Amino acid sequence: MTETLTLSNPRAFRPATTEPVLVKWTLITLVLAILAVLLFAPLIAVFEEALRRGWAFAIASLSERDAQSAIRLTLLVAAITVPLNAVFGIAAAWAVTKFDWRGKAWVITLIDLPFSISPVVAGLLFVLMFGSNSALGVWLVANGYPIVFAVPGIVLATLFITFPFVARELIPVMLEQGRAEEEAALTLGASGWRVFFTVTLPNIRWALLYGVLLCNARAMGEFGAVAVVSGKIRGQTTTMPLMIEMFYNEYLSVAAFTMAAVLALLAFVTLALKSALEWRYADQLAATHRH
Amino acid sequence: MTARSFSLKSPTPMPGWGLSFGIMLTMLSVVVLIPMAVLLWRGFVGFGPTGMWEVVNRPRVWNALELSFRAAFVASLFNLVFGVLLAWVLVRYRFPGKRLIDAAVDLPFALPTAVAGIALTAIYAPNGVLGSVILETFGARVAYTELGIWIALIFVGLPFVVRTVQPVIEEIDRETEEASATLGATRLRTLTHVVLPMLTPAALTGFALALARSVGEYGSVIFIAGNLPNVTEIAPLLIVIRLEEFDYNGAVAIAIAMLAISFTLLLAINLIQIWSRRRMGAV
Amino acid sequence: MNIDIEDISKDFGKTVALHPVSLALPSGTLVALLGPSGSGKTTLLRILGGLEFPNAGRVLFDGSDATNLSVQERRAGFVFQSYALFRHMTVFDNIAYGLRARPRKTRPQAAEIARRVTKLLDLIKLPDIGARYPSQLSGGQRQRVALARALAIEPRMLLLDEPFGALDAKVRKELRQGLRDIHDTTGLTTVFVTHDQEEAMELADLVVVMSMGRIEQIGRPEEIRTRPKTDFVREFLSA
Numbered sequence: 001m002t003e004t005l006t007l008s009n010p011r012a013f014r015p016a017t018t019e020p021v022l023v024k025w026t027l028i029t030l031v032l033a034i035l036a037v038l039l040f041a042p043l044i045a046v047f048e049e050a051l052r053r054g055w056a057f058a059i060a061s062l063s064e065r066d067a068q069s070a071i072r073l074t075l076l077v078a079a080i081t082v083p084l085n086a087v088f089g090i091a092a093a094w095a096v097t098k099f100d101w102r103g104k105a106w107v108i109t110l111i112d113l114p115f116s117i118s119p120v121v122a123g124l125l126f127v128l129m130f131g132s133n134s135a136l137g138v139w140l141v142a143n144g145y146p147i148v149f150a151v152p153g154i155v156l157a158t159l160f161i162t163f164p165f166v167a168r169e170l171i172p173v174m175l176e177q178g179r180a181e182e183e184a185a186l187t188l189g190a191s192g193w194r195v196f197f198t199v200t201l202p203n204i205r206w207a208l209l210y211g212v213l214l215c216n217a218r219a220m221g222e223f224g225a226v227a228v229v230s231g232k233i234r235g236q237t238t239t240m241p242l243m244i245e246m247f248y249n250e251y252l253s254v255a256a257f258t259m260a261a262v263l264a265l266l267a268f269v270t271l272a273l274k275s276a277l278e279w280r281y282a283d284q285l286a287a288t289h290r291h
Numbered sequence: 292m293t294a295r296s297f298s299l300k301s302p303t304p305m306p307g308w309g310l311s312f313g314i315m316l317t318m319l320s321v322v323v324l325i326p327m328a329v330l331l332w333r334g335f336v337g338f339g340p341t342g343m344w345e346v347v348n349r350p351r352v353w354n355a356l357e358l359s360f361r362a363a364f365v366a367s368l369f370n371l372v373f374g375v376l377l378a379w380v381l382v383r384y385r386f387p388g389k390r391l392i393d394a395a396v397d398l399p400f401a402l403p404t405a406v407a408g409i410a411l412t413a414i415y416a417p418n419g420v421l422g423s424v425i426l427e428t429f430g431a432r433v434a435y436t437e438l439g440i441w442i443a444l445i446f447v448g449l450p451f452v453v454r455t456v457q458p459v460i461e462e463i464d465r466e467t468e469e470a471s472a473t474l475g476a477t478r479l480r481t482l483t484h485v486v487l488p489m490l491t492p493a494a495l496t497g498f499a500l501a502l503a504r505s506v507g508e509y510g511s512v513i514f515i516a517g518n519l520p521n522v523t524e525i526a527p528l529l530i531v532i533r534l535e536e537f538d539y540n541g542a543v544a545i546a547i548a549m550l551a552i553s554f555t556l557l558l559a560i561n562l563i564q565i566w567s568r569r570r571m572g573a574v
Numbered sequence: 575m576n577i578d579i580e581d582i583s584k585d586f587g588k589t590v591a592l593h594p595v596s597l598a599l600p601s602g603t604l605v606a607l608l609g610p611s612g613s614g615k616t617t618l619l620r621i622l623g624g625l626e627f628p629n630a631g632r633v634l635f636d637g638s639d640a641t642n643l644s645v646q647e648r649r650a651g652f653v654f655q656s657y658a659l660f661r662h663m664t665v666f667d668n669i670a671y672g673l674r675a676r677p678r679k680t681r682p683q684a685a686e687i688a689r690r691v692t693k694l695l696d697l698i699k700l701p702d703i704g705a706r707y708p709s710q711l712s713g714g715q716r717q718r719v720a721l722a723r724a725l726a727i728e729p730r731m732l733l734l735d736e737p738f739g740a741l742d743a744k745v746r747k748e749l750r751q752g753l754r755d756i757h758d759t760t761g762l763t764t765v766f767v768t769h770d771q772e773e774a775m776e777l778a779d780l781v782v783v784m785s786m787g788r789i790e791q792i793g794r795p796e797e798i799r800t801r802p803k804t805d806f807v808r809e810f811l812s813a
Contacts, residue, residue, distance in 0.1 A: 016472035017465045019482075024384055031380045032392070034373060038446055039398055041421060042410035049413055084318075091314035099308055101300035107315070113323055116553045118507025120527035121546045124534065125326035128333055133539050159322050180658035182305065183625055186645045187652040188672030188727055192306025198671070202662040214400070221403025223510035228531060241405040241510070248409050248514070257413075260406040267401035274401075275394040301586065302627040304645040 046264050049257035061247075061255035062262070069235045070243035070259070076151070077239060078219045081158045085215050086208065089166025094200075096167075097174040098182065108171070114163045122160045123228025126153050149231030154239065157225040162215045169211035170204055172286035177203055206281040210274065217270040221263055334547045338540045346544035351520055352529060356548060359526040362437060363505035366444035371498045374452025375490060381453070382460040399449050404510025407446055412515045415439060435517030440525065443511040448501030455497035456490055463489060495563050503556045507549065575636050575730050575763050576601045577622065582631035584617055591617040592787045594631060599780070601636075604757045605765045606778035610810070614787040615767045616655075616735055622765065623733045624648040635730065651724030651762070653734040657716045659708040665719050666691055666704035672727035694722040697756065714745040721756065732757070734766035738773060750777050771811055775799065783807050 014020065019027075050058050061067060092111060096104060114122065130137040130147035140147055147153045181203070185195045201208075223241040230237040238246065240259055247256035278285060300308060334343055346352060381393050399407065415422040415433040422433050433439050463486065471481040509527040517523040526549055533542040579597040583590075592614045599605050607615035620626040622633065624645035632641045640648065660668050669691045673682055682690070695701050698718040708716060717737060724732060737753065738746045754777060757764045768774050774781050775795040783790040783798065783806075791803040802808040 016478075016481075017468045018383075019478055027376065027380055028384055028386050031373075031377050035377075035392065035395070037421065038442075038449065039395055041414050042407060042446070043398070043402075045413045045420070046406060046410045088314065088318045091311040091318075094307055094311040095315050098305045098311075099300050099303060101312075103299070107319070110319060110323060113327075116503040116507075116556065118509065118527050118530075118546075118549055118553070120509050120530050121330075121507065121549060124530060124542055124546050125330055127534060128539065128543070129326055129329050131539075133537075156322065160326070163322055178656075179305065180654050180656050181660055183645075184652065184654055184658040184723075185660070185671065185675070186304060186306075187623055187625070187648075187650060188675060188723065189646045189649065190671070190675040191646070194675055195306065199660055202660075217401045221401075221406070223403060223405040224508075224527065227509075228534060241403050244405045244409060245514075256409060260403075260409055263403045263406050267398065267403070267406075270401045271394050271397055274397065275390075304624055304627075 043264060046257055046260050049253060050261040052257075053254055057254055058258040058261075061252070061258050064255070066235050066238065067243060067255065067259065070238050070240050071262075073151070073154075073236075073238065074220050074240040077154055077158055078216055080155050081162060081219045082212055082216050084159060085162055085166050085219075086212055088163070089168075089170050089211060090208070092167040093170035093174050093204075094196075096171055098179055111167050112164050114160050119161055119222065119224030120228055122225040123157050125160065126156050126229050148229050149233065149237060151237065153229035154226050154237060157229045158219050158222050161222050161225050162218045165215035165218065166208065166211035169207050169214075169286050173204055173207040173284065174200075176286075203284070206277055206284045207286060210277050210285055213270055213273055213277075217267060220266060330543060330546060330550075333539070334543045338543060342540060343544035343547060346541050347548050351524070352526075352545060352548075354521045355524050355526045355529045356545075356552075358437070358440070358524070359506055359549075360552060362440045362444055362525070363448075363502050363508075366441050366505050367448055367498050367502040369441075369445050370448045370452050370501050371494060374449070374497060374501075375456055375487075375494050378453045378456040378460055382457060396450050396453050399446055404447065404508070405514075408443065408511040408514035411439075411443055411446060411511065415442060415515065434515050435519075435523065437523060439515040439517070440512055440523065443515050444505040444508060447508050447511055448505045451501035451504065452494055452497035455493045455500070459490055459493045492563060492566070499556055499559055499563060503553055506552055506556070576634075577731065577763055577765075578632075578634035578637070579618070579622075580632040580634065582618070582621060582628045582633065584614075584621065584626060584628050590787055592621075592628070595787075595789050597782060597789065597792065599763060599765065601763055602761050603763060603779045604754070604777065605763075605780045605782060606774035607765060607767045607782050607784060608769070608771060608774040608810075609784035609790075610769055612786070613784040615782075615784050617787075618784070619733050619735055619765060619767050622731075623650045623652045625652070649727060649730045651721075651727060651729030651732045653717070653720045653724050653732070653737050655735040655737075655739055657708075657720040657740075659716060659720060659723070661708050663707075664704065665695075665700075665706050665708070665711070668708070668719060669694055669704075669723045669726050671723065690726060691722075694726055697725070697759070698722045698752070712745075713741050714749055717741065717749060718752065721753070725756070725760070729762065732760075732762045732764040734764070736768060737766055738768070738770070746773075753777065771813075783810065785810070 018024070062071075096108060127148055128134060130140060130153060132138060132141070132148075137148060145152075147156070181199050182195050185199045190198070221241055223245070226239055227242060227245070230239065230242060232238055232242055232246065234246070240263055244256050244259045244263075247253075247259065347356070377396070381389065381396075412419075412434050414420045415425075417423060417426050417432055417434065419434070425431055425433055431438065433442060467485060468481055471485045472478070476484065507527060509525070509531075512525055513528055516525060516528075518528060526545060530542045530545050533539075533545065577599040579595060581594040581596055582592060583594045584592040595614075595618065607618060609615045617626060621628050624643060624647075628641070632639055634640060660671065663671070670687050673687045673690065676682075691704065692701070695704060698721060700715060700718055703711065703715065703719075708719070711719065717740075721734075721737075734753075738749060741749065750773065753764075753766070766778075775798075778795060780792065781795055781798050782792050785806050791798055791807050798807065799811065802811060
């Protein structure tokens with residue numbers, strides 16, 4: 001705006017809190033160039049490689065039996081993990097924000113712990129607990145409940161990896177909203193569940209959706225932890241990210257990149273919904289307070 | 292009811308304590324605490340500190356740990372500088388497509404690591420779009436070298452510094468910058484002596500978060516790394532290899548070594564946050 | 575309803591909020607709990623409403639022990655300092671909340687709920703705002719809606735935490751009279767917390783001066799003004 005001002009001084013007036021126009025555009029160009037090389041080029045590559053032999057070929061690679069079962073397994077794992085995580089997140093946020101108790105800070109740190117642990121180590125944890133080297137694992141397999149190299153292990157590993165997502169989003173939001181509305185509902189005679197469903201849940205619904213969205217993206221895309229526990233049995237314990245690796249190692253490039261393109265589209269949808277939430281409900285999200 | 296007894300929680304009419312605390316503690320125990328305890332027990336009691344040290348203190352393991360840590364450090368350092376720059380551009384400048392760029396910064400959070408891995412490999416391989424250009428002009432190979440690992444880890448850690456620094460820039464009181472200008476400082480001096488110090492605590496927090504994430508990263512790295520023992524073999528991959536050989540003790544030892552690194556980092560993050568709160572709180 | 579407080583004490587860990595205090599509030603009085611911040615007045619109010627539990631002592635409603643009554647069972651109309659209106663509900667739904675929360679047997683029909691809400695909106699002299707959301711109201715309007723919401727449950731007493739705290743001077747004066755009128759119409763035992771001595775003196779029948787978790791003096795406004803019992807009361811009134 002200020003650039004359009006006409007001043008008697010030939011040197012255009014520049015506010016004290018801005019940089020020279022040349023510097024500004026150099027920085028913007030530099031940033032965009034780096035992002036292009038780091039973020040956008042790989043993304044374009046995914047779709048280019050997927051469509052290298054045309055749409056028909058790409059779609060045909062997805063309709064293969066193993067690919068189909070990988071898609072089904074990924075959806076199944078997400079369908080189990082995400083609701084469990086939402087329940088955990090709500091319970092943890094309620095316990096942390098509605099009550100005062102000893103050791104709260106420790107528990108919050110423990111909830112965040114999975115974020116700083118390598119996915120491979122996460123997978124290892126469940127191999128150690130339920131694998132063929134542990135008495136419990138042997139007993140479970142003998143009784144027909146295999147955990148490792150089976151779906152329950154994949155669910156547990158995914159649960160570990162995505163553990164903090166919902167709680168982390170809800171806790172700051174519920175802390176900020178305080179306890180007064182819940183207390184008001186109680187004085188008006190409402191029962192505990194009624195307070196939760198009619199007062200708390202409406203206030204946190206967008207934050208909950210936000211957390212669930214990120215949790216789901218991670219659950220569907222997790223590779224390292226799942227790779228360790230799954231055993232990579234084709235058609236049985238192979239999720240979409242693992243299928244990508246298999247196709248890739250078998251030089252089935254189009255199949256690998258087509259599967260990758262499907263997950264990339266999921267990432268787009270996640271980002272679009274996330275941005276829409278941030279734009280529309282900024283005041284009700286913890287993440288946008290951080291932004 | 293007047294008797295004073297030890298209680299975890301102060302009394303309140305708020306409902307749902309038992310249920311919420313019960314669900315939280317049960318899931319935390321089953322998913323996180325017990326598995327972690329099993330790992331530590333297997334390492335320290337089952338295998339023993341000396342046994343673990345013998346596993347870790349071999350060139351191949353040492354090289355892998357060093358590589359994971361070094362590459363994570365280099366990538367996070369790049370992200371520290373670039374993240375501050377990107378955050379500044381996103382907050383202070385207006386340009387077409389800004390909102391799209393802002394949303395795209397979170398792409399590494401949303402894109403599965405395996406997808407990122409094969410995509411980066413495709414373009415940075417010696418016959419890839421960018422890889423071939425770099426090979427011709429600089430004579431350097433990117434994919435299947437340590438440089439490739441750096442690229443993958445830069446991708447993975449990109450959003451952290453941006454997202455911690457962005458809100459701090461948004462909240463800077465412009466009068467501080469104006470005050471600096473009225474005192475005769477050039478714009479550059481204002482930026483380096485007034486603005487940057489204000490961003491430092493948040494930038495360091497973001498740096499540590501990115502570091503913690505990239506030290507353990509697996510999915511995006513293994514495709515581009517080449518995975519040559521002692522050269523481009525990262526520590527998480529070595530754990531996977533040990534497991535495939537059914538060498539559980541070896542896997543446990545390397546995992547515990549990595550956890551030790553991660554916890555040092557977590558401690559550093561907490562110290563930085565305490566330090567920055569103390570410093571910035573006084574302003 | 576008569577309210578008796580017998581040797582109530584309360585601490586939060588190491589900080590003592592209330593030393594044992596005793597107090598008798600006759601039915602139908604308008605009582606002010608007056609004191610600086612940290613004097614324990616809000617804690618005492620929250621104990622009456624069932625939002626905090628005392629460490630020791632008893633609360634009696636009309637002579638029967640109410641100490642262990644749950645917050646729902648107490649039926650205390652509570653007006654929060656921040657008003658705590660449900661931000662995602664309209665004014666109408668806010669006021670109807672307590673009636674709808676009743677068990678099916680005692681829950682009024684929808685038409686009856688609507689009739690009562692309308693009556694309460696008339697009582698607070700805001701008949702046309704039922705469809706609005708709390709964020710669309712002024713501070714004074716929010717306070718009156720919070721009052722109406724508390725009255726909707728046909729409370730046994732009215733408890734207000736700094737009811738005029740967040741308002742500017744002009745609105746404050748108007749709403750004081752509003753509270754007095756509502757108290758006189760309903761005849762409810764009403765307790766409000768304030769740090770403003772002028773407000774307490776002008777509005778209340780009975781003023782309880784508190785400091786550091788203790789009751790310094792109980793009396794009618796003119797009594798306290800003319801015969802302050804302790805140095806604290808004298809200084810607090812002259813401030």
